[in-house]
Amino acid sequence: MKYLHGIFILMVLTFLFVAHAQSFTLQSTQLPITVDAKLDDIAWQQAEVLSLNYETKPGNNTRPAVVTEARLLTHYNTLYIAFKAYDSQPEKIRAFLRDRDSSPDDDTVTITIDTFNSAQIAHRFTVNALGVQTDIVRNENTDEESSSWDTSWYSAGRITDFAYIVEIAIPLNVLRFPDSDIQQWKINLERS
Helix, strand or coil, rough: CEECCEECCCCCEEEEEEECCCECCCCCCCCCCCCCCCCCHHHHHHCCCEECCCCCCCCECCCCCCCCCEEEEEECEEEEEEEEEEECCHCCCCCCCCCCEEECCCEEEEEEEECCCCCCEEEEEEEECHHHHHHHECCCCCEECCCCCCCEEEEEEEECCCCEEEEHHHHHHHHCCCCCCCEEEEEEEECC
């Protein structure tokens, strides 16, 4: 469900989860979510849970050595994503508090969203294990990326005894998408 310009609209988001090429309908909740990297909000129990089961670097679509779960949910006009990243050596997680759009060597998670389901333009939201944000617009035809696009969204990250948790909140009004009650988007979920 979303609010745009004071009008309440029911929106069904159907995502194609690229890593598995699976479709699902995103659940919406009326319960509040606090972006604090704790995942203790009751709303997260309603979320779609996806496992990131493929490694592309250094492997080529092989089973990863680490486990990563992603949860997706909407609450009115906001898309929420949570990542729970596990590692057998959590003390080696790399993350630094730094300026926005500058976490090249950190452990990160990313959601890439193609709101028009066209494989042409995608918005990438990347967060390191301490919550530092990077947002990029990617042209899928030319493989060019621009970090000059900066929008308002929220994130929190926390290093844990098992590795780290990241929570992300993306207001839907920062994204362009078709004017339709039913949305079919492509997404890609990544851990680096």
